Amino acid sequence: xxxxxxxxxxxxxALLLTLFVFPRLAGAQTSGSLTVTANVQGSIGLVFDNxxxxxxxxxxxxxxxxxxxxxxxLGTASFAQGDNLACVNFSRPVPFYNVSSAFDVVVxxxxxxxxxxxxxxxxxxVPPPNVTWLMNALTMxxxxxxxxxxxxxxxxxETLRVQVRNSVPAQVLVEVITFTATAN
Amino acid sequence: MRTTLKIVxxxxxxxxxxxxxxxxxxxxxxxxxxxxxxxxAVVFNSDPAGVVLGGAGTSTASLNFGTxxxxxxxxxxxxxxxxxxxDFTISxxxxxxxxxxxxxxxxxxxxxxxxxxxGVYTFKFDGIALTTTSSVVVAADPNYFxxxxxTLSLTVPKTAPAGAVSxxxxxxxxxN
Numbered sequence: 001x002x003x004x005x006x007x008x009x010x011x012x013x014a015l016l017l018t019l020f021v022f023p024r025l026a027g028a029q030t031s032g033s034l035t036v037t038a039n040v041q042g043s044i045g046l047v048f049d050n051x052x053x054x055x056x057x058x059x060x061x062x063x064x065x066x067x068x069x070x071x072x073x074l075g076t077a078s079f080a081q082g083d084n085l086a087c088v089n090f091s092r093p094v095p096f097y098n099v100s101s102a103f104d105v106v107v108x109x110x111x112x113x114x115x116x117x118x119x120x121x122x123x124x125x126v127p128p129p130n131v132t133w134l135m136n137a138l139t140m141x142x143x144x145x146x147x148x149x150x151x152x153x154x155x156x157x158e159t160l161r162v163q164v165r166n167s168v169p170a171q172v173l174v175e176v177i178t179f180t181a182t183a184n
Numbered sequence: 185m186r187t188t189l190k191i192v193x194x195x196x197x198x199x200x201x202x203x204x205x206x207x208x209x210x211x212x213x214x215x216x217x218x219x220x221x222x223x224x225a226v227v228f229n230s231d232p233a234g235v236v237l238g239g240a241g242t243s244t245a246s247l248n249f250g251t252x253x254x255x256x257x258x259x260x261x262x263x264x265x266x267x268x269x270x271d272f273t274i275s276x277x278x279x280x281x282x283x284x285x286x287x288x289x290x291x292x293x294x295x296x297x298x299x300x301x302x303g304v305y306t307f308k309f310d311g312i313a314l315t316t317t318s319s320v321v322v323a324a325d326p327n328y329f330x331x332x333x334x335t336l337s338l339t340v341p342k343t344a345p346a347g348a349v350s351x352x353x354x355x356x357x358x359x360n
Contacts, residue, residue, distance in 0.1 A: 027358065027359065028222045028223060028224040028284065028287055028289070028358070028359040029224065029356060029357065029358045029359070030223075030224045030225045030226050030243070030356075030357050031226075031243070031354065031355060031356050031357070032226040032227065032228060032243035032244065032245075032280075032354075032355045032357070033243070033244050033245075033299070033352050033353065033354045033355065034228055034237075034245050034246065034247055034278070034336070034352065034353045034355065035244075035245070035246040035247070035350065035351070035352045035353075036246075036247050036248075036249070036307065036336060036338060036349075036350065036351055036352070036353060037246065037247070037248045037249065037348065037349065037350045038248070038249035038250070038251075038252050038274065038338055038340075038348070038349045038350075039249075039250065039251045039252065039347070039348050039349075040252055040253070040340050040344065040345075040346050040347060040348075040349055041251055041252065041253040041256075041346050042253065042346040043253035043254050043255035043256060044255055045254065045255035108255075108342075109342070110253070110254035110255060110272065110342035110343075111253070111254060111340065111342060111343075111344055111345060111346045112346060113345075
């Protein structure tokens with residue numbers, strides 16, 4: 001084979017490579033698969049929210065409304081002079097005074113067929129003598145008590161009331177009230 | 185002694201005649217060939233910020249979000265949870281790692297499709313809702329030989345029943 005024949009052979013090979021091999025490079029493909037799994041469980045959620053009448057007497061605004069960790073300021077009150085907040089309901093059934101404010105508890109469900117829930121409440125500490133904390137008509141203690149046995153899911157209005165006898169020394173009254181909703 | 189010398193002389197003569205003692209050369213050619221084909225491959229890797237994949241480092245991996253609930257306090261490590269009024273979404277980053285050889289390709293495209301219909305659930309790849317029809321989710325990614333983070337999310341309506349959710353995302357990687 002002389003040199004010109006060798007060159008011709010190389011040219012033919014180059015052409016064949018160009019025609020049949022290189023076009024496949026750009027379209028090279030591969031595949032993979034990713035299997036995704038999850039185990040969905042039913043759950044319920046609880047948040048505190050302002051009542052539609054917020055700002056009116058008996059409906060003080062919550063701090064951090066829309067969450068499950070809200071605050072309710074009942075202001076500064078005395079037996080003789082009432083409460084400094086207009087949104088607080090104040091009454092004076094001698095020898096006590098009451099301050100109260102209503103707010104909403106919103107309980108929602110997801111991925112469950114539950115039709116109702118039970119709502120329980122408990123206080124964080126035992127209050128001083130002659131001070132009573134009530135949720136609606138229920139006198140609260142540090143033990144969880146059922147407030148409502150079968151609430152439909154959605155929004156319910158609850159009223160917090162603090163009853164103070166006029167003999168109670170001046171002090172700051174603070175409680176953390178835990179609400180527990182349990183799907184029925 | 186003379187007899188022995190004759191015998192030796194005879195043997196040498198025979199060997200010389202057979203050519204065994206002659207100085208000859210031989211040659212051959214080995215025609216070796218190698219077809220260097222182009223090739224591309226993808227594997228899935230765990231992302232440092234995401235859940236640990238099953239079968240990480242392979243092209244058939246699994247991503248398990250674990251037990252999830254709309255109102256759960258804390259999802260599993262690597263899982264993010266967001267909620268709306270009507271559903272919740274769990275998501276996790278994961279990495280794709282594409283290698284290529286025998287090609288001058290500068291980028292690749294990525295197509296994805298669900299293996300089975302998703303029903304009430306929504307699977308998304310980097311925010312793109314997936315269906316059983318393959319669609320391009322990345323048109324031209326130049327990142328060969330590096331982990332490329334992506335996000336896979338699953339949206340669960342609050343009205344869906346509790347239970348297991350599973351599907352497979354099939355990816356097709358094509359060199360541009």
